[in-house]
Structure formats: C-alpha cells, structure tokens
Amino acid sequence: MAELLRVATAGSVDDGKSTLIGRLLYDTKSLFTDQLAAVERTSRERGDGYVDLALLTDGLRAEREQGITIDVAYRYFATPRRSFILADTPGHVQYTRNMVTGASTADLALLLVDARKGVVEQTRRHAFLASLLRVPHLVLCINKMDLVDFDREVFEKIKEEFRHFAAKLEIVDVTAIPVSALGGDNVVSRSPSTPWYDGSSLLHHLEELHIASDRNLIDVRFPVQWVVRPRSDDLHDYRGYAGRVAGGVLKPGDDVIVLPSGLTTRVAGIDSFDGPVDEAFPPMSVTVRLEDDLDVSRGDMIARPNNRPTVGQDLNLMVSWMVDAPLRRRARIGVKHTTRSVRAMVTDVSYRVDIDTLHRDETVETLALNDIGRVALRTTSPLCYDPYRRNRDTGSVLLIDETSGATLGAGMIL
Amino acid sequence: MPVTGYELTHLQMLEAEAIHIFREVAAEFERPALLFSGGKDSIVMLRVAEKAFWPAKLPFPLLHIDTGHNFAEVLNFRDHRAEQLGARLVVASVQAAIDAGELTEDTRPGASRNQLQTPVLLDAIADNRFDAVFGGARRDEEKARAKERVYSFRDEFGQWDPKNQRPELWSLYNGRHRPGEHIRVFPLSNWTELDIWRYIAQESLEIPSIYYAHSREVIERDGMLLGVTELTPPRPGEIVVPRQVRYRTVGDITCTGAVESTAATVDEVIAEVAATRITERGATRADDRVSDAAMEDRKKEGYF
Ligand SMILES: Nc1nc2c(ncn2[C@@H]2O[C@H](COP(=O)(O)OP(=O)(O)OP(=O)(O)O)[C@@H](O)[C@H]2O)c(=O)[nH]1
Numbered sequence: 229m230a231e232l233l234r235v236a237t238a239g240s241v242d243d244g245k246s247t248l249i250g251r252l253l254y255d256t257k258s259l260f261t262d263q264l265a266a267v268e269r270t271s272r273e274r275g276d277g278y279v280d281l282a283l284l285t286d287g288l289r290a291e292r293e294q295g296i297t298i299d300v301a302y303r304y305f306a307t308p309r310r311s312f313i314l315a316d317t318p319g320h321v322q323y324t325r326n327m328v329t330g331a332s333t334a335d336l337a338l339l340l341v342d343a344r345k346g347v348v349e350q351t352r353r354h355a356f357l358a359s360l361l362r363v364p365h366l367v368l369c370i371n372k373m374d375l376v377d378f379d380r381e382v383f384e385k386i387k388e389e390f391r392h393f394a395a396k397l398e399i400v401d402v403t404a405i406p407v408s409a410l411g412g413d414n415v416v417s418r419s420p421s422t423p424w425y426d427g428s429s430l431l432h433h434l435e436e437l438h439i440a441s442d443r444n445l446i447d448v449r450f451p452v453q454w455v456v457r458p459r460s461d462d463l464h465d466y467r468g469y470a471g472r473v474a475g476g477v478l479k480p481g482d483d484v485i486v487l488p489s490g491l492t493t494r495v496a497g498i499d500s501f502d503g504p505v506d507e508a509f510p511p512m513s514v515t516v517r518l519e520d521d522l523d524v525s526r527g528d529m530i531a532r533p534n535n536r537p538t539v540g541q542d543l544n545l546m547v548s549w550m551v552d553a554p555l556r557r558r559a560r561i562g563v564k565h566t567t568r569s570v571r572a573m574v575t576d577v578s579y580r581v582d583i584d585t586l587h588r589d590e591t592v593e594t595l596a597l598n599d600i601g602r603v604a605l606r607t608t609s610p611l612c613y614d615p616y617r618r619n620r621d622t623g624s625v626l627l628i629d630e631t632s633g634a635t636l637g638a639g640m641i642l
Numbered sequence: 643m644p645v646t647g648y649e650l651t652h653l654q655m656l657e658a659e660a661i662h663i664f665r666e667v668a669a670e671f672e673r674p675a676l677l678f679s680g681g682k683d684s685i686v687m688l689r690v691a692e693k694a695f696w697p698a699k700l701p702f703p704l705l706h707i708d709t710g711h712n713f714a715e716v717l718n719f720r721d722h723r724a725e726q727l728g729a730r731l732v733v734a735s736v737q738a739a740i741d742a743g744e745l746t747e748d749t750r751p752g753a754s755r756n757q758l759q760t761p762v763l764l765d766a767i768a769d770n771r772f773d774a775v776f777g778g779a780r781r782d783e784e785k786a787r788a789k790e791r792v793y794s795f796r797d798e799f800g801q802w803d804p805k806n807q808r809p810e811l812w813s814l815y816n817g818r819h820r821p822g823e824h825i826r827v828f829p830l831s832n833w834t835e836l837d838i839w840r841y842i843a844q845e846s847l848e849i850p851s852i853y854y855a856h857s858r859e860v861i862e863r864d865g866m867l868l869g870v871t872e873l874t875p876p877r878p879g880e881i882v883v884p885r886q887v888r889y890r891t892v893g894d895i896t897c898t899g900a901v902e903s904t905a906a907t908v909d910e911v912i913a914e915v916a917a918t919r920i921t922e923r924g925a926t927r928a929d930d931r932v933s934d935a936a937m938e939d940r941k942k943e944g945y946f
C-alpha cells in the first residue's frame with residue numbers, strides 16, 4: 229500500500245474546493261492553533277457569519293480580497309494510514325493553467341459540484357483535463373448538500389448526469405460522495421443527514437484507495453539527467469549516469485540500449501549514496517554505471533533492447549494551451565521532454581475539443597487561451613517518447629516560448 | 643533500502659524528488675548556489691544535494707546571507723559542514739553592507755535585520771552572477787510559501803509575482819530566464835517540519851546543539867521566549883528567568899524565539915513536533931507577526 233497520495237481539487241468557481249480542503253484539515257485535527265486563530269480572526273474582521281475554512285488555503289492577499297482561489301496551494305496532512313499532499317486549485321477559467329499545474333502530478337482528483345447547480349461547463353472542462361492528464365482516480369464530491377436538504381434525488385441526478393458525460397472520457401475509477409464541505413457531512417465521518425448513502429466518507433475513501441498499480445513497472449525507461457564524473461584521484465575512472473527511473477525495473481547485469489544512438493551494453497551497477505541498488509524502479513533517483521565506455525550524455529534515454537520507446541521527430545499531442553497569444557501552424561517553439569530540450573515547429577493544428585459536447589472542431593486553425601486540442605509538431609532532433617497513456621513521464625512535454633522563456637502549454641503525446 | 647513490492651517510503655519519495663530537482667538545476671543552469679545557513683532545513687537540503695552528486699563533490703558553492711545576528715553554534719556548524727564537504731562557501735554580510743553605508747539599520751527597539759537580508763541577497767546574486775539559488779523553504783511553513791512553485795521565477799529586481807507564476811507541470815521544470823533574471827529553487831517544497839526531523843533521524847545528521855533542549859536565560863516578550871544575549875538584552879522591567887528551551891528555527895537571533903522543551907534527542911524532538919499544536923513560525927518568528935501578509939510582502943520584494 230502506497231504511503232503517499234497526491235490529491236488535487238477540481239471543479240467550478242465557488243463550488244467549495246477550498247472549503248472542503250479546509251474541512252478535511254480541520255476535522256482530522258491537522259490544523260495548528262495559530263493557523264486556526266488567524267483564520268478565525270480574518271473571518272471575524274471581514275464580518276463572515278462563520279469561520280471561512282477556505283482561508284486556510286487562500287493565502288494570498290488578492291485571493292482574500294476577492295474571495296476566490298488564484299493559484300494552487302499545497303497542504304500536507306497525515307493519518308495513521310497514509311500521508312497526503314493536497315493541491316487546492318482554482319476553479320476560475322482564467323486560472324485553468326494553475327489547475328493543470330495541480331492536477332499534473334495528482335493520483336486523485338476531487339471534482340466538486342454545487343448540488344444546486346449540477347454539472348456546469350467548468351466541471352466538464354476540469355473532468356476532461358483530469359482525464360487527459362490521466363489522473364487515475366476521480367471522486368465526484370456533490371457539495372452543498374445542506375442547501376438541497378440532503379435530498380437523495382438531487383445527488384442521484386447529478387451523479388447520473390456526470391456518468392453520462394464521463395462515459396465519453398477515459399476515467400478509470402469514479403466514485404460519487406454527497407458532502408457538505410461547510411458542515412463536514414461525509415467528509416471525515418459518515419453523516420446522519422444522508423442515511424440513504426451507504427458508501428464511505430471522503431477521508432475513508434482516500435485512505436483505502438489502492439494506487440500501486442498506477443506506475444509503469446514494465447517498460448524500462450531511464451532518461452539520463454546528469455553525468456557523474458568525480459575526477460578525483462581515487463575515482464579517476466568513475467563515470468555514472470544519474471537520473472530518475474521513469475518506467476520499469478532496472479537491475480545490474482541487464483542488457484540495455486542507449487537511445488537515440490542505439491548502442492547496446494549492460495548495466496555494470498546501480499549506485500546511490502546509501503550503497504549499491506539491486507533494483508531501481510520509478511520514482512527512484514539513482515546513478516547507473518554501464519559496462520562499456522559509450523558516449524552517453526544528458527538527454528539520452530536508457531531502455532531495454534527488446535522494449536524501446538519511439539525515437540522520432542514527428543509528435544502528435546493533445547495540448548492544453550495556457551497563454552493569450554494563440555497557437556498557430558508554423559509557430560516555432562521550444563519543447564522540453566524528459567531531460568531533453570529541442571526546438572520544434574507546429575506542423576498542424578488538427579482540432580479543438582468542444583468542452584460541452586467533447587466533439588472535435590476541425591475547422592479551427594489555432595488554439596486560444598484555455599483551449600484543448602490536437603497538434604502536430606516536428607522537432608529539430610529526435611525525442612525518445614512513449615504515448616502519455618502508457619507513461620506519464622516519457623509521454624509529456626512542455627511547450628516553451630523561445631524568446632521570453634514562458635511556459636506556453638502542456639502536451640500529452642498520443 | 644527497505645523495498646517491498648516496489649514501494650518507496652514517504653521519505654524516500656521526497657528524497658528522490660529533491661535529488662531530481664538538484665540534478666535538473668545543475669544540468670540546466672550556468673551558476674547555481676545553495677543557500678546554507680546552518681539551520682535544520684538547509685542541513686537536510688545539503689545532505690540531499692550530497693546524495694544527488696555522489697561520489698562527486700557538489701557542483702556549486704554554498705551561499706550564506708549573514709545578518710551578523712547569529713547564534714555562534716550555528717555559524718560554527720556552517721563552517722564545519724562546508725569544510726567536511728570540501729564545498730566553497732560564499733558569505734554575504736549584512737554588517738559589511740551597513741558598515742559600507744549601503745544599508746541603513748533600523749535601530750529602534752524591536753527592529754530586526756530581516757528586511758536587510760533581501761538587498762544583501764540580491765547583491766550577492768548579482769555580484770556572483772548566480773542564476774539559480776536553492777533555498778530550504780517548505781510549503782508547510784506559511785500560507786504564502788504554500789503557493790510558491792518549486793522553481794520560483796524572479797525578475798531583474800528579484801521580485802516574486804504571486805499572481806502570475808509560471809505553470810509547473812509534472813516534474814518538467816522550466817528554468818528559462820533572461821540575463822539578470824534568476825530562479826529560486828525549493829527542493830524541499832513538499833517536506834513538512836516532521837519530515838525534516840524524521841530525515842535528520844534517518845540520516846543521523848548532525849545539527850547545531852540549540853535545536854535540542856538546554857537551559858538558557860530568557861525573557862518573555864510578545865508571548866515569545868527570547869534568549870538573553872548581547873544583542874537581545876532585557877529591556878527595563880523585563881525579568882530574566884532560566885528555562886529549559888530549544889529552538890525550532892534558527893533565524894536572526896533578535897527575532898527568533900525559543901520554545902520550552904525537554905526534548906534532548908532526535909526521537910524526543912520528533913515526538914514533540916508530532917504533538918505540537920502551533921506552527922514553527924507562529925511559535926518562534928516575530929518577523930511573521932507584523933501583518934497577515936508579512937511573508938507574501940517580503941517575498942514580493944525578493945526575500946528567500
Ligand atoms: N452552504 C454551503 N456553503 C458552502 C459549502 N461549501 C462551500 N460553501 C461556500 O461556498 C463559497 C465558495 O467556497 P470556496 O471553498 O471558496 O469555493 P472554491 O471552489 O474553492 O472556489 P475557487 O477556488 O475560487 O474556484 C463560500 O462562501 C463557502 O463558504 C457547503 O457545503 N455548504
């Protein structure tokens with residue numbers, strides 16, 4: 229059972245994401261007295277009729293002034309079963325890039341829906357993004373149940389509505405829970421107000437969820453990050469390739485191939501500060517020594533001769549576009565993929581996905597801010613990649629503005 | 643390594659993530675530096691850095707912004723650790739900047755040198771042409787820090803713009819910047835105070851003795867226990883009492899409080915931290931009490 233679970237919130241503005249995170253922290257007694265006192269003081273000063281637990285994550289001045297979340301806040305808590313990293317993301321469409329930031333590393337998305345409003349465009353957008361990012365688990369929190377008298381009909385209707393939409397997405401595991409973030413119903417313990425609900429509380433679900441199988445332990449992928457050359461007298465000939473295992477299990481003695489050169493050799497040993505490593509697997513950071521003296525440098529990929537990533541210059545991506553200036557055909561952009569940075573040209577903008585219907589709009593020629601669509605790129609030199617669905621690490625790219633250095637978008641290789 | 647079913651422990655995950663960050667920065671930046679104060683977070687950060695490049699030495703120097711208001715134990719420890727690793731140590735001194743007339747010190751009672759660290763840090767970054775600076779800040783410390791990216795982009799004035807941070811996707815960090823701009827990098831972003839202590843225990847790391855309970859003459863000021871030193875003499879009317887205390891953070895001596903404690907070993911400190919109901923900064927840092935957004939405002943100006 230994995231000890232650490234990374235959770236990100238999702239859902240439309242004001243649906244109660246920050247309040248839910250605050251409630252989880254409050255009811256698990258994960259808050260410190262001075263934090264709580266500060267939040268109580270601010271609520272009192274603002275004249276809120278209750279303690280606004282959203283203030284626990286909405287820590288920026290501008291967020292407090294506007295009463296919305298602008299950027300992701302990370303909070304940490306642990307129960308005897310597990311530890312959690314909670315990323316509370318903004319619901320406002322203007323800050324979609326920050327929601328993607330929080331969701332890109334999540335094992336689980338908490339998608340909130342306001343029981344009075346049901347599934348709205350932002351709910352669909354975030355559900356679609358979570359599915360594109362392949363966040364493996366999703367909990368649909370139907371929130372503000374207190375405002376609909378904890379009515380089972382409302383819950384079932386929204387659940388159905390979402391299932392209907394999600395059927396078109398690739399979300400493996402969806403669980404729906406009726407909650408009130410404000411009152412704490414079904415957050416940490418089961419609520420007496422929903423006797424008709426026989427599932428677990430949110431916390432119980434998070435604690436018990438099985439996530440081990442979400443990593444790729446089959447395809448060996450080791451992007452070389454840094455060449456370790458001590459150049460000291462006693463370690464004169466030492467040469468190690470440092471990196472983080474992106475897939476599979478790598479062992480001393482394994483036959484390996486270095487890409488893109490295609491040279492083959494064997495793993496002489498796997499080193500770490502704490503001693504030799506028998507088996508290296510994701511997400512371990514280790515240093516690999518090879519038997520033969522090959523020309524290997526940052527950006528190269530170590531794999532097995534009989535199980536290699538694609539090596540190529542033509543990529544098809546699903547892109548989440550994050551800046552005002554539209555993405556156009558023939559644009560020249562920077563691409564960062566694993567430990568390799570190259571330049572690329574946009575060869576095609578194939579379609580934009582309509583968030584409401586999930587239909588492909590093939591008439592578009594550009595992607596605008598917050599659009600999601602399919603794009604083809606040709607890179608200046610080859611990348612060693614896998615489909616994102618197969619491997620999140622070797623299937624993801626950053627799109628970068630070559631002049632300003634800004635991050636333009638996130639790409640998932642098809 | 644206790645590995646069963648290809649699972650890492652929580653600390654192993656955090657360590658692997660931090661090692662990855664160190665190597666990315668070393669590979670992609672020209673002139674990184676690691677902020678090393680001799681405090682517990684920077685000690686942990688330094689150990690992770692050591693692991694990232696082992697068996698080679700650190701490929702970057704250490705940088706200390708010396709306020710001149712230090713605990714002697716901590717300075718000694720800083721030098722000892724740098725020497726042990728054979729690392730180059732760059733010290734930028736707030737006192738020297740004051741002596742040279744570059745900074746004016748606020749000498750009113752209650753003023754600290756905290757504000758003065760920022761210009762000295764920014765000058766050190768410019769003078770040494772550092773383009774990436776590792777800091778030991780953690781997101782659990784404070785609500786503005788909770789919002790900060792692992793790679794925190796700073797403009798030519800060293801400013802952080804919390805409303806316009808770069809998206810940070812997966813573990814693909816974007817370190818692009820133009821001349822004069824730099825990136826602050828926080829490899830321990832996802833660690834908590836408890837993780838730091840558990841790591842200190844796991845690695846048997848040496849830390850300055852003031853982190854453990856000891857007897858000290860203190861005064862009570864603004865609800866904090868302040869050690870009596872040359873820099874923090876009792877004010878008229880304040881009563882000096884001996885107490886068993888330890889420090890949870892070691893910042894500027896004039897504004898860092900101690901907490902009452904009997905925890906004399908790492909395990910006892912872990913038990914104490916696990917049970918504590920008040921945050922590290924809430925308990926001990928007068929500099930954060932100025933206003934609700936004190937940290938955010940300082941960070942916008944270029945603070946750590
Ligand atoms: N009655 C009721 N109100 C709630 C509940 N959950 C949240 N609210 C209120 O809804 C409003 C918005 O809550 P937030 O937690 O800030 O919403 P959010 O989803 O984080 O909003 P953004 O981050 O800006 O997208 C606040 O006034 C909350 O007090 C609930 O379960 N019941």
Ligand SMILES: [Mg+2]
Nearest residue numbers: 245246296297
């Ligand atoms: Mg919010």
